Amino acid sequence: MTTTLDPRTARIIPWIVASAFFMQTLDGTILNTALPAMAASLGESPLRMQAAVISYLLTVALLTPLSGWLADRFGPHRVFIVAIFLFCLGSLACALAPSLSWLAAGRVVQGGGGALMMPVGRLIILRGYPRRELVRVLSFVTIPGLVGPLIGPTLGGWLVEYASWHWIFLINLPVGAVGAFAAWRRLPRLPALTQTPFDTWGFVLMSASMVTISLALEGLGELAFAHAKVMLLLVAGLACLAGYWLHAARHPSPLFSLQLFRTPTFAVGILGNLFARLGSGAMPFLVPLFLQVGLGYSAAVAGMTMIPMAAAAIAAKAVGTSLIARFGYRRVLLVNTALLGLSMMAFATIDPARPVMLLYALLVAFGAINSLQFTAMNTLTLIDLAPEQAGSGNGLLSVVQQLAMSLGVAVAAALLGGFTGQHVGMPEAGTTLLAFRATFLCVGTLTLLSGLIFLQLGPDEGRPGEPPRSDESISEG
Numbered sequence: 001m002t003t004t005l006d007p008r009t010a011r012i013i014p015w016i017v018a019s020a021f022f023m024q025t026l027d028g029t030i031l032n033t034a035l036p037a038m039a040a041s042l043g044e045s046p047l048r049m050q051a052a053v054i055s056y057l058l059t060v061a062l063l064t065p066l067s068g069w070l071a072d073r074f075g076p077h078r079v080f081i082v083a084i085f086l087f088c089l090g091s092l093a094c095a096l097a098p099s100l101s102w103l104a105a106g107r108v109v110q111g112g113g114g115a116l117m118m119p120v121g122r123l124i125i126l127r128g129y130p131r132r133e134l135v136r137v138l139s140f141v142t143i144p145g146l147v148g149p150l151i152g153p154t155l156g157g158w159l160v161e162y163a164s165w166h167w168i169f170l171i172n173l174p175v176g177a178v179g180a181f182a183a184w185r186r187l188p189r190l191p192a193l194t195q196t197p198f199d200t201w202g203f204v205l206m207s208a209s210m211v212t213i214s215l216a217l218e219g220l221g222e223l224a225f226a227h228a229k230v231m232l233l234l235v236a237g238l239a240c241l242a243g244y245w246l247h248a249a250r251h252p253s254p255l256f257s258l259q260l261f262r263t264p265t266f267a268v269g270i271l272g273n274l275f276a277r278l279g280s281g282a283m284p285f286l287v288p289l290f291l292q293v294g295l296g297y298s299a300a301v302a303g304m305t306m307i308p309m310a311a312a313a314i315a316a317k318a319v320g321t322s323l324i325a326r327f328g329y330r331r332v333l334l335v336n337t338a339l340l341g342l343s344m345m346a347f348a349t350i351d352p353a354r355p356v357m358l359l360y361a362l363l364v365a366f367g368a369i370n371s372l373q374f375t376a377m378n379t380l381t382l383i384d385l386a387p388e389q390a391g392s393g394n395g396l397l398s399v400v401q402q403l404a405m406s407l408g409v410a411v412a413a414a415l416l417g418g419f420t421g422q423h424v425g426m427p428e429a430g431t432t433l434l435a436f437r438a439t440f441l442c443v444g445t446l447t448l449l450s451g452l453i454f455l456q457l458g459p460d461e462g463r464p465g466e467p468p469r470s471d472e473s474i475s476e477g
Helices: 008-044 047-073 076-095 100-128 130-161 174-188 200-220 227-250 256-262 264-294 299-305 307-349 356-382 387-421 429-453
Strands: none
Touching: 008 047, 008 076, 008 100, 008 130, 008 174, 008 356, 047 076, 047 200, 076 174, 076 264, 100 130, 100 387, 200 227, 200 356, 200 387, 227 256, 227 356, 256 264, 256 356, 256 387, 264 299, 264 307, 264 356, 264 387, 264 429, 299 307, 299 356, 307 356, 307 429, 356 387, 387 429
16 A cells, blocks of 8 residues: 655655656766767777667666566665666766776666666655645656756767766766665655565566567667568567566466556556657657758757757646546547647648748647656556556556657658658758658657557546556555
């Protein structure tokens, strides 16, 4: 059951979790700006520096399935503090790295912390607050995830120019130290919920699936694998996933129980997160590239142009709770998913001849709609889970979110490359704009089709304050 929190602790917990999320998302976007400077300092080719990015992503893919079991076995507050410690230890190792191999090893340690930090932080909120508060609190916690990518590239460029690339990692240390101390002092000592043995075979199958599928998706993009290798990795990943499904159906205590899908809101939320996030995962890749390559903006101007989108996303968090409470998840997600797909398709109308205010208006609309989509899908997925299911369900949500974002980027890159190749012989500027337009139309259409998933919701399913439809209700302390 959930723990009754005193008012001061209830106010502090979201800030602690949000600060950890901010540190993680900032690190994910600040690094790319510094890769050329890091390559020069370490005596490496810039093309080899992707090892620093891939090592982190694969570690997160490998260990995220472990987050729910660890939190249930040892208590969320302990695992959360260990996650911050690992992330900071990896940051220090990266800052001291004399070689690329050392740097990659530090990023693996960082990835170990990153795989646990946000899933376990979200679980603390899920178990610490009553249902009626979840939408508001989880909306607040995700705001730093919108701010980090906004300031990351600018801050990274400033640190590289006026200090050194080492500070990209060193700035995590004071943030992590304060966060770990606050977590130790203020996080509630939520009890461990399970003494069940670890599902080793399930972990191997699920993690192997995540790593091979992630590698296949990266192979479509920056790693530029041959198509045969991509297909081999993708089929191997899907085979491991099918193997896990058969294993979980027979195992008495699987890592992610198939019983979770008997909760209707969880089943719809998981599938919605997978397919509706394809477009949302593609847009952070497509929009900056479109501004620079399609419209000819400089990197600095493109970064500044993205500010209205981030500001609108933050502002939209304030209305998500009231909209869901008034109209219910079904109406909000059906209408919002349609608007999200149409807003993506509307980017196909932008070209250098259009008024710049049209672009700003479209960025604001997309930022607000996309923010509401994340709030509604995330809380829908978790809101009806029984206490003993929360750790496993939250871990599976984290796995699906990561997979969906990677898949979105891979789909966008593949579509953009394919459409560019179809217009060989045309002037380069015209080819580029046509390719971007077709890609925006495709990802928007995919998002529109994902709205069919939310048709499966009942009119009142998941409403805050209503009793959950899973076998056991969530206690409100």
